Amino acid sequence: MEMKSVTRSLRILEAVAQHQPVTVGELTKLFGLPKSTVQRTLVTLNEAGWLRANRKDTTRWEIGARVLAVRPAALQGSSLFAAAREPMIRLRDAVNETIHLSVPDALQCMVVVDRVDCTHAVRTFHAIGDTSPLHATATGRAVLAYAPRADVDELVARGLERFGEATPVDAETLRLELDRVRADGYSVNRNQYRPDVCAVAAAILDEGGTPLATVAVSMPESRYDAERLPELGRLVGETAQEIAARRLGA
Amino acid sequence: MEMKSVTRSLRILEAVAQHQPVTVGELTKLFGLPKSTVQRTLVTLNEAGWLRANRKDTTRWEIGARVLAVRPAALQGSSLFAAAREPMIRLRDAVNETIHLSVPDALQCMVVVDRVDCTHAVRTFHAIGDTSPLHATATGRAVLAYAPRADVDELVARGLERFGEATPVDAETLRLELDRVRADGYSVNRNQYRPDVCAVAAAILDEGGTPLATVAVSMPESRYDAERLPELGRLVGETAQEIAARRLGA
DNA sequence: TCCTCCGTGCCACATTGTGGAACGCTATGC
DNA sequence: GCATAGCGTTCCACAATGTGGCACGGAGGA
Numbered sequence: 081m082e083m084k085s086v087t088r089s090l091r092i093l094e095a096v097a098q099h100q101p102v103t104v105g106e107l108t109k110l111f112g113l114p115k116s117t118v119q120r121t122l123v124t125l126n127e128a129g130w131l132r133a134n135r136k137d138t139t140r141w142e143i144g145a146r147v148l149a150v151r152p153a154a155l156q157g158s159s160l161f162a163a164a165r166e167p168m169i170r171l172r173d174a175v176n177e178t179i180h181l182s183v184p185d186a187l188q189c190m191v192v193v194d195r196v197d198c199t200h201a202v203r204t205f206h207a208i209g210d211t212s213p214l215h216a217t218a219t220g221r222a223v224l225a226y227a228p229r230a231d232v233d234e235l236v237a238r239g240l241e242r243f244g245e246a247t248p249v250d251a252e253t254l255r256l257e258l259d260r261v262r263a264d265g266y267s268v269n270r271n272q273y274r275p276d277v278c279a280v281a282a283a284i285l286d287e288g289g290t291p292l293a294t295v296a297v298s299m300p301e302s303r304y305d306a307e308r309l310p311e312l313g314r315l316v317g318e319t320a321q322e323i324a325a326r327r328l329g330a
Numbered sequence: 331m332e333m334k335s336v337t338r339s340l341r342i343l344e345a346v347a348q349h350q351p352v353t354v355g356e357l358t359k360l361f362g363l364p365k366s367t368v369q370r371t372l373v374t375l376n377e378a379g380w381l382r383a384n385r386k387d388t389t390r391w392e393i394g395a396r397v398l399a400v401r402p403a404a405l406q407g408s409s410l411f412a413a414a415r416e417p418m419i420r421l422r423d424a425v426n427e428t429i430h431l432s433v434p435d436a437l438q439c440m441v442v443v444d445r446v447d448c449t450h451a452v453r454t455f456h457a458i459g460d461t462s463p464l465h466a467t468a469t470g471r472a473v474l475a476y477a478p479r480a481d482v483d484e485l486v487a488r489g490l491e492r493f494g495e496a497t498p499v500d501a502e503t504l505r506l507e508l509d510r511v512r513a514d515g516y517s518v519n520r521n522q523y524r525p526d527v528c529a530v531a532a533a534i535l536d537e538g539g540t541p542l543a544t545v546a547v548s549m550p551e552s553r554y555d556a557e558r559l560p561e562l563g564r565l566v567g568e569t570a571q572e573i574a575a576r577r578l579g580a
Numbered sequence: 581t582c583c584t585c586c587g588t589g590c591c592a593c594a595t596t597g598t599g600g601a602a603c604g605c606t607a608t609g610c
Numbered sequence: 611g612c613a614t615a616g617c618g619t620t621c622c623a624c625a626a627t628g629t630g631g632c633a634c635g636g637a638g639g640a
Contacts, residue, residue: 083374083628085597089336090378097400104618114599119619124333128340132436134403139618142403145433145441149459150347153384153392161458162447166419183395186382191395197412209399334596335628355586364630369588389587 088113089121093130093143096122101140154183155193160284160293163326164194168295171319172196175312177299178203180279182219183292185211187231190219190294204277204298215240215254216247218269218281219294224254225261226283226291232258247272266313271301278304280312282320287328295320338363339371343380343393346372351390404433405443410534410543413576414444418545421569422446425562427549428453430529432469433542435461437481440469440544454527454548465490465504466497468519468531469544474504475511476533476541482508497522516563521551528554530562532570537578545570 088111095110096102107118122141125131130147134140155161161181168179181194189211197203206212214220214235224232232255240249248254261267266282281296297316338361345360346352357368372391375381380397384390405411411431418429431444439461447453456462464470464485474482482505490499498504511517516532531546547566 083335083339083370085333085627086336086339086371086374087378089333089339090375090380094400100403100406105616115618116599116601116620117597120333120597121336124336125340128337130340135436143400145402145404145435145443145459145461147397147400147402148441148443149461150344150393150397151459152395152397153350153382154395156350162445165415165446169416169419185395186385191398193395193398195412196415207399209395209401211395332596336597353586354588365587366589366630366632367628370628 085121088117089125092118092121093125096125096131096141097143100142101134101137102142103140152183152185152191152193154292159327160323161194163329164284164293164295164323167319167322167326168194168196171295171297171315172198174315175297176200177297177303178205180206180219180294180296180298182212182294182296184214184220184223187214187223187227187235189213190217190223193293198299200303202300202302204279204300206298212273213241213243215249216243216269216273218267218279219296221254221257221261221267221269222281222283222294222296223291225258225267226285226289243273244271244275246270264313265317268309268313270304276301280309280316282313282317284320284324284327286324293323295323335371338367339375342368342371343375346375346381346391347393350392351384351387352392353390402433402435402441402443404542409577410573411444413579414534414543414545414573417569417572417576418444418446421545421547421565422448424565425547426450427547427553428455430456430469430544430546430548432462432544432546434464434470434473437464437473437477437485439463440467440473443543448549450553452550452552454524454529454550456548462523463491463493465499466493466519466523468517468529469546471504471508471511471517471519472531472533472544472546473541475508475517476535476539493523494521494525496520514563515567518559518563520554526551530559530566532563532567534570534574534577536574543573545573 092107095107104115104119108115122131130144131141132144134142164181168181172179177198179196180192182190182192185191192206192208192210195208214224236251242249248257266280269279278301279296279298281294283291284293286292295316297312342357345357354365354369358365372381380394381391382394384392414431418431422429427448429446430442432440432442435441442456442458442460445458464474486501492499498507516530519529528551529546529548531544533541534543536542545566547562
């Protein structure tokens, strides 16, 4: 089950996305592949509408708009996306910190799908499309807290990587934390994944109680204040509930 | 320059996006391809992280979140996207009609990249990722008005399809209309592409005067009012300028 | 229980993609 | 102004690669 050419084409597509606008030569160096192979792949992707030549420098390639029609199931019809937008802005206005909307990808990782920035000169930064581990982040644990027990067990069985001193790496610590999240209605991350990054998150649940996504307030440790935590948690939780309600109303 | 397997894989990927969550059998019927071929392709796309098995029915496939990391150049770093968000919401609040943010794809078509909905029971609907022809829509002509003359000529040479009675299909009509757009600062579409759909659009220009994107107010004909047009045009134009200014500020 | 339908796995075949080499162009430097 | 270097592009013989008919096993219905 190989399909080498397909796998390679997708890798090249991803590389173009990261480095656009990019030339054939740059890509050959990046992959160590023959020029003709890369060139052929680019032309094929272009013919399929996924790539296009830059308007100013026609030997540079960039991602075509076609990819926008291909969206993850969680965003289908973009009801979640549209529903989340205004509550996220209000939350940002209330706390002036960067707000993230994230969805779980097959319970393997979380993916940032939208962001509203704060106005501080120093901010946390996560690009749309960035991924993060489930057990080590506020956003991930907000989802895990409402996931089936079996899925959490499976995740634990695969092993919990340590990213910082406070990262929960054994099953018991994680389970206790998830109990706390369910009790409080929000999850917290203090330097457990990226150093100096803290976050407070809450899950957006569908009608059946399945976690679809999360909203999170993300800030540098320098602005994290334990005393503000209950207040922050309440705001984030309310925002999550409002998004869930709006999603159904639309 | 073929790469049949790559082209086919991308087609299948797009089909999955449209029909997710979808089974192998449904796809074989859709394409008339052997089961094993479709199956192999799905497994490959899955291994590459672009597809995921549905959590509830593991024989159904859906798009994975990985695709979000692959974004068109116009949205890179999402500066345009983020800059547009709040002005779009304000415009929606001012007119209570659906607002679209669109980008041109290689001067071949316009692609909807973001949307803010109005509250009316009857609305126009365009999904994110939807495309539309340049000559027949307000959004397309807002871009064409600021595109190089040569590009407009090329477009005309390829032929202007007629979608409705009022669609501009000859070069002269189109050129006069583009002159008007430049003079007024906004473009108008009244049933020229989709029946019963009207829109007013303005281009978002970069520092060099190149059109990057458009903002548009879209409404059913029943709510279109010629007397409101100058007012609408002014609002849309101001929003476009505000987005352009914010994009540079960030 | 039998039958059908569907997702999955297998393998001989030849179609398909591969990549080294050569071409033509532009920019740089002597 | 000529030589050189570096680039994107094109070509083609070779064989590695994907193909698709077939068969398996399990789920659901009659």
